[in-house]
Amino acid sequence: MMRPERDLPMPFRAIWHALYWQFERATWQYDVMVILILAFVWLTPPDWLGDPTARDAGPISWLARWLAGR
Amino acid sequence: MTFTGLVGATFMLPLRAIIATCVRFRIHPNLLTLIGVLINIAAACALGLGHFVTAGAIMTLANIFDFIDGKVATELKLSSEFGGFWDSVMDRFSDISLFIGLIYLYSQMGRTDYVMVSALAMMFAILTSYTRARAESLVVKCKVGFMERPERIVLFMIGAFTNRMAAVLWVILVLSVATVFARIYYTWRALNDPEMTGAAA
Numbered sequence: 001m002m003r004p005e006r007d008l009p010m011p012f013r014a015i016w017h018a019l020y021w022q023f024e025r026a027t028w029q030y031d032v033m034v035i036l037i038l039a040f041v042w043l044t045p046p047d048w049l050g051d052p053t054a055r056d057a058g059p060i061s062w063l064a065r066w067l068a069g070r
Numbered sequence: 071m072t073f074t075g076l077v078g079a080t081f082m083l084p085l086r087a088i089i090a091t092c093v094r095f096r097i098h099p100n101l102l103t104l105i106g107v108l109i110n111i112a113a114a115c116a117l118g119l120g121h122f123v124t125a126g127a128i129m130t131l132a133n134i135f136d137f138i139d140g141k142v143a144t145e146l147k148l149s150s151e152f153g154g155f156w157d158s159v160m161d162r163f164s165d166i167s168l169f170i171g172l173i174y175l176y177s178q179m180g181r182t183d184y185v186m187v188s189a190l191a192m193m194f195a196i197l198t199s200y201t202r203a204r205a206e207s208l209v210v211k212c213k214v215g216f217m218e219r220p221e222r223i224v225l226f227m228i229g230a231f232t233n234r235m236a237a238v239l240w241v242i243l244v245l246s247v248a249t250v251f252a253r254i255y256y257t258w259r260a261l262n263d264p265e266m267t268g269a270a271a
Contacts (some may be wrong), residue, residue, distance in 0.1 A: 021216040026075035051236035
């Protein structure tokens with residue numbers, strides 16, 4: 001029987017572990033996953049997803065405006 | 071300590087005070103569960119009207135009740151099989167309410183695409199808990215997959231507070247699909263793979 005967690009080469013093994021998730025909360029793997037999710041949510045331009053409710057470019061534009069205002 | 075561990079520990083401080091207050095007044099945990107659901111229905115209404123920040127604030131309040139009911143039950147020694155069942159059923163009510171709020175909002179906007187994304191996310195969110203419940207009648211434990219209820223709830227709040235609900239729905243959908251299939255695969259392996267026979271009930 002094939003065991004993907006052991007038999008797959010990198011980076012496919014990492015993708016397998018992300019989808020076939022077996023880690024506990026508050027581990028470094030969990031932190032990495034949370035960072036990736038937050039990056040997707042906050043950094044993806046709403047236009048790319050056709051977001052029906054977003055009114056601006058979001059946190060990334062707020063940060064840009066704040067930096068420009070300094 | 072990890073970043074998420076630190077965030078969890080920080081939020082536990084005020085929650086401990088709330089739990090202590092509920093224990094002091096001997097508020098029944100099943101009542102706390104019910105109050106949590108009713109507040110979540112109010113959050114769903116706010117989502118349906120497109121008032122995301124209000125919905126986020128209401129969801130935060132609702133989830134305090136959701137979180138503390140089990141802890142209060144333990145402290146008051148009122149944990150029971152019915153309490154666990156009641157909690158699970160009420161959790162599904164809360165989950166479905168929030169998705170229905172979004173489905174209503176997107177249908178009012180004429181956005182069939184996001185009506186479908188929300189409906190599919192709702193379907194797989196329900197299947198996430200169903201697959202685990204059903205699997206655990208066959209195997210000892212089936213705790214695989216990332217997108218469980220706490221993750222979903224926190225994502226909903228992030229989406230509401232930062233007005234990024236579309237991105238959040240995509241994350242919930244994709245990771246819920248992965249979680250459901252992970253649970254199906256895990257259960258199949260636990261029942262068929264000789265290396266995992268210890269996992270079978």
